[in-house]
Amino acid sequence: MTDEIARLVRASRDRTVAATDQQVVALTTAWVEAWDALAPEFDAALAALLADTDGTIPASRVAKDRRITQALARARATLDDLAARTQVTVTADLAAAVLDAVDAHLASLQAQLPPEAPGVVLGTLDPDALDAIVARTTGRIEAASMALPAEVAALMRAELVRGITVGDNPNVVARQIMTRTEGAFNGGLVRATRIARTEMLDAHRAADQRAAQANRSLISARVWVATLDSRTCGSCLAQHGSEWPVDTFGPEDHVQGRCVFIDRTRTWAELGFTGIEDDDQDLTAERDEWWDNLTPGSQDAVLGKTRADLLRDGQITWADLSTRVENPDWRASHVLTPIRDLPGQG
Numbered sequence: 001m002t003d004e005i006a007r008l009v010r011a012s013r014d015r016t017v018a019a020t021d022q023q024v025v026a027l028t029t030a031w032v033e034a035w036d037a038l039a040p041e042f043d044a045a046l047a048a049l050l051a052d053t054d055g056t057i058p059a060s061r062v063a064k065d066r067r068i069t070q071a072l073a074r075a076r077a078t079l080d081d082l083a084a085r086t087q088v089t090v091t092a093d094l095a096a097a098v099l100d101a102v103d104a105h106l107a108s109l110q111a112q113l114p115p116e117a118p119g120v121v122l123g124t125l126d127p128d129a130l131d132a133i134v135a136r137t138t139g140r141i142e143a144a145s146m147a148l149p150a151e152v153a154a155l156m157r158a159e160l161v162r163g164i165t166v167g168d169n170p171n172v173v174a175r176q177i178m179t180r181t182e183g184a185f186n187g188g189l190v191r192a193t194r195i196a197r198t199e200m201l202d203a204h205r206a207a208d209q210r211a212a213q214a215n216r217s218l219i220s221a222r223v224w225v226a227t228l229d230s231r232t233c234g235s236c237l238a239q240h241g242s243e244w245p246v247d248t249f250g251p252e253d254h255v256q257g258r259c260v261f262i263d264r265t266r267t268w269a270e271l272g273f274t275g276i277e278d279d280d281q282d283l284t285a286e287r288d289e290w291w292d293n294l295t296p297g298s299q300d301a302v303l304g305k306t307r308a309d310l311l312r313d314g315q316i317t318w319a320d321l322s323t324r325v326e327n328p329d330w331r332a333s334h335v336l337t338p339i340r341d342l343p344g345q346g
């Protein structure tokens, strides 16, 4: 295993992230334009409603207001369009991400085999297997997108339909309501963005996992590789160099995580090539060396002072710092262990 292979695998993941970033830009533009089109209607509806009184408007009256109801109906239709657009945008790049993952995977295995290795044939994936990954992901994107309009519209309605105390400055009141309503509307963008980020990377990882399974006879372990820099969290640093079975999906880092699995091939002797020396990198030692070269201040910045102290004092190990958590609306992920859950801290 070499830095060269880590670069190759990361480059593939980075291409998928770059495609996702472009999707996020496209979705953000669509959402901003949509709100710009909706806002005047809400503005007018609120102005008319608030002009009627300087007292209190009960929620029941807001709920029955014809203009407010119409504006909400139009927002719902707009959200339906945006959800459809989210689906098309994210789905469009899936096949490319899947192919890229498989290509990178095979290249990473090829790069570890001795150049003089005759007779080692890498297992490739047939088009049906790739299509199945794309189809499964497309189904999840569809389900998540379809749920979005109703939920966002309900949140917008909740912001609008409540008792209003108008007082002597209706414009200020109207602006506050508009800001909250826009916030609820943009919650839909946050969800769409999350769909893109989660599903694109997960399709990439699923393809990578299938490529590993197709080559299980060659692979001794999937190795978790983090990026050793100050932006990397303690959980990912803790996982650096950890070994996982061939069938593992992952690495299950967190949202915006930058870790990759690199599949380590069996030793050349195990593969039947004798007389060739293996030059395995010790990733854990690499991480420890990187850590030891940081100043205590930089170490504190990475882990927080309490955790850094415990690690420096030998009261905890790196493994204690990473905890797997289930997420109800996302896949499981490994995150930095809360201090109270560390050994000796309960």
Ligand SMILES: [Zn+2]
Residues within 6 Å of the ligand: 232, 233, 234, 235, 236, 237, 253, 254, 257, 258
């Ligand atoms: Zn991390």
